[in-house]
Amino acid sequence: MGSKASKPAPESPLLDEPWREVNWSEEKQRDLQDVKNYKPPTEGQQVRILLHGPAGSGKSSFINSVQSVLNDRMYRQALAANTFGSSFTKKYTTYKVPKDKDTFYPFVFNDIMGLESREQTGVHVDDVKLALKGHMKEDYQLNPQSKLSEENQFYKRHLEPNDKVHVLVLIIPADTLGIIRHELVQKIREIRTAASDLAIPQIAVMTKIDKACPEIGRDLKNVYRSKYLKGKMQQLSTDVGIPMNCIFPVKNYHEETKLNNDVDTLILNALTQIITCGDDHLKFLLNQSD
Numbered sequence: 001m002g003s004k005a006s007k008p009a010p011e012s013p014l015l016d017e018p019w020r021e022v023n024w025s026e027e028k029q030r031d032l033q034d035v036k037n038y039k040p041p042t043e044g045q046q047v048r049i050l051l052h053g054p055a056g057s058g059k060s061s062f063i064n065s066v067q068s069v070l071n072d073r074m075y076r077q078a079l080a081a082n083t084f085g086s087s088f089t090k091k092y093t094t095y096k097v098p099k100d101k102d103t104f105y106p107f108v109f110n111d112i113m114g115l116e117s118r119e120q121t122g123v124h125v126d127d128v129k130l131a132l133k134g135h136m137k138e139d140y141q142l143n144p145q146s147k148l149s150e151e152n153q154f155y156k157r158h159l160e161p162n163d164k165v166h167v168l169v170l171i172i173p174a175d176t177l178g179i180i181r182h183e184l185v186q187k188i189r190e191i192r193t194a195a196s197d198l199a200i201p202q203i204a205v206m207t208k209i210d211k212a213c214p215e216i217g218r219d220l221k222n223v224y225r226s227k228y229l230k231g232k233m234q235q236l237s238t239d240v241g242i243p244m245n246c247i248f249p250v251k252n253y254h255e256e257t258k259l260n261n262d263v264d265t266l267i268l269n270a271l272t273q274i275i276t277c278g279d280d281h282l283k284f285l286l287n288q289s290d
C-alpha cells in the first residue's frame, strides 16, 4: 500500500510580520497628546473635515468614535443607524468636539448624506462639491433629486475662511468593498477630482474591518497582518486612486459600551493624519494669500 500524500497545511491568512508598525502600548497616548496640543497656523482658524462615502459606510459612527476617544467616554451625538439601502443622515451637520468645559478642539466634522449608486438617490455629487467650497449652510435638508440652488436660503454666498473644507475624508467599508457598484466608484472619483482641483487633501478611512476579516474581529492587533485587508486597501487604492499611505483602517465603536485601547489607537492614527493634512492645507492657503 502506498502512503497517502499528506495535505499541504492551509496557508495562514496572516503575514508573519505586520506591514505597518503600530506600537499598541504607547501610540494612543502620543497621538492623543498631539491632538490635544494641535493649534492651527492662525488664531481662531479651524480645520474643517468633510466626510463622504457610501450610505451606511460608518461616517456618523466615525464622528461618534472620535468624540468618544477624545472625551474618554462613549458618545452618540451623530445619529448612526443600521438602515438598508438608503442613507440615514439627511441633513448637513457640523459637529464640534468639546475639549474642556467651555472650549472646543480647533477642528470640526461635517457629516453628509451617503452616496448611492443609482442616479437621483443618495447625496447629489454637486452638493458635495458645493459643501467642499463652503456654500452649504448648516442643517440643509439634502435632496437627492436636485442640487442646492443659489436661490435657496441654505446657499451661502459670502464665504468666510472657516467655511471652506480643508480635508476630504472618504469613509469606506471593508466588508462590502467588493460589491460597490461601478456607478458609485465613478461618483467617488468625480468628488475626488473636484477636491483635487481645489487642492484639498484627501484621506480614506476604511471601516468595518472587524466584519470584513475574522482574524481582525478576534484581535484588532492583526489589522496589518491580514492579507485580506491589505488586498482590500490595495483594491481601494487602485479603484479610486488614493495612495496606500493615505488609507487608514479603523473599527468604529458601534455596539460596545466601554472604550478599548486598540480601537482608540486606530481611530487616533487616522485622526492625527486627517488633522496633519488639514493643517497642511491651511498653511497652503495662508501662503497663497501672502
Ligand SMILES: Nc1nc2c(ncn2[C@@H]2O[C@H](COP(=O)(O)OP(=O)(O)OP(=O)(O)O)[C@@H](O)[C@H]2O)c(=O)[nH]1
Binding pocket: 054, 055, 056, 057, 058, 059, 060, 061, 062, 079, 080, 081, 082, 083, 086, 087, 088, 089, 090, 112, 113, 114, 115, 207, 208, 209, 210, 211, 250, 251, 252, 253, 254, 255
Ligand atoms: N461591525 C462594524 N459596524 C460598524 C462600523 N462602523 C459602523 N458600523 C455600523 O454600520 C451601520 C451604519 O453606520 P453609520 O455610522 O450610520 O453609517 P453612515 O455612513 O453614517 O450612514 P448614512 O448616514 O446612512 O449614510 C450602523 O449599524 C453601525 O453600527 C464598524 O467599524 N464595524
Ligand SMILES: [Mg+2]
Binding pocket: 059, 060, 061, 079, 080, 088, 089, 111, 112
Ligand atoms: Mg450617517
